[in-house]
Amino acid sequence: MPATTPVVYPIPVGADNYVWLMETAAGDAVIFDPGDFAPVADVLQRSRLNLTHILITHHHHDHTDGVTALARHFGARVIGHARDAGRLPPLDLAVGDGDAIPLGPLNCEVMATPGHTLGHVVYRIGDALFTGDTLFSLGCGRLFEGTAEMMWDSLRRLRALSGIGRVFPAHEYTLANLGFVLKLEPEREDLASLKWWVHEQIDQGKPTLPTTMERELQFNPFLRADDPDFVQRIGMTGNTAVAVFAHVRTMRNHH
Ligand SMILES: [Zn+2]
Numbered sequence: 001m002p003a004t005t006p007v008v009y010p011i012p013v014g015a016d017n018y019v020w021l022m023e024t025a026a027g028d029a030v031i032f033d034p035g036d037f038a039p040v041a042d043v044l045q046r047s048r049l050n051l052t053h054i055l056i057t058h059h060h061h062d063h064t065d066g067v068t069a070l071a072r073h074f075g076a077r078v079i080g081h082a083r084d085a086g087r088l089p090p091l092d093l094a095v096g097d098g099d100a101i102p103l104g105p106l107n108c109e110v111m112a113t114p115g116h117t118l119g120h121v122v123y124r125i126g127d128a129l130f131t132g133d134t135l136f137s138l139g140c141g142r143l144f145e146g147t148a149e150m151m152w153d154s155l156r157r158l159r160a161l162s163g164i165g166r167v168f169p170a171h172e173y174t175l176a177n178l179g180f181v182l183k184l185e186p187e188r189e190d191l192a193s194l195k196w197w198v199h200e201q202i203d204q205g206k207p208t209l210p211t212t213m214e215r216e217l218q219f220n221p222f223l224r225a226d227d228p229d230f231v232q233r234i235g236m237t238g239n240t241a242v243a244v245f246a247h248v249r250t251m252r253n254h255h
Contacts, residue, residue, distance in 0.1 A: 006022050007023045017033070029050065032132075053076055097121070108123050115154045128168060129164045132170045166211075175202050
């Protein structure tokens with residue numbers, strides 16, 4: 001890996017999606033989950049970056065609606081999970097768990113993270129993890145296709161990665177997720193500074209993302225279903241981690 005950390009920018013799309021743009025080499029860039037054409041094309045044209053690849057985490061339309069038009073317009077190659085090839089825009093490169101993709105001088109690792117959808121993948125480039133709708137800041141994706149067991153297993157794999165600094169989810173859900181965390185663990189005093197910071201970012205119209213793996217390990221309830229202190233606080237002592245995870249996911253659905 002090069003010594004310099006790749007630069008990543010958010011491009012806001014729709015109500016609360018971010019399309020992440022990463023500069024991979026001088027003048028080259030890749031993007032993740034473009035759910036729209038115009039706002040992304042506009043940024044690329046103004047920045048004069050050469051779009052080499054479009055990476056898709058999963059088949060939902062708010063992550064894919066801009067893919068084909070952007071690929072045609074900029075001559076970019078489209079990358080997605082082979083498992084979901086029939087549900088994704090046409091792929092130039094169909095990948096699977098454990099694959100390594102060269103993106104210019106950078107190496108991108110693919111990890112399958114079933115749960116939100118069965119074919120969801122995340123991408124790791126150096127210290128950066130692009131988590132789509134698997135891991136959010138203070139939250140995780142809803143279980144539309146997979147089971148609680150699958151999602152808990154996926155999140156445990158992400159949690160176990162070493163060297164992850166920045167985490168880039170595809171949605172600005174932090175404020176709503178924070179409200180849920182405050183309800184779950186109202187007595188935690190170490191949430192105060194995070195709460196202040198999140199509100200300040202939102203009030204100023206700034207993204208709360210990327211988050212960091214360190215922050216998520218500390219505060220994200222979906223990464224702590226096997227943390228005895230957390231489990232005790234929510235009154236689930238004696239249950240399996242999967243049962244705790246499923247319970248918290250259900251509570252969040254109704255929050
Ligand atoms: Zn989704």
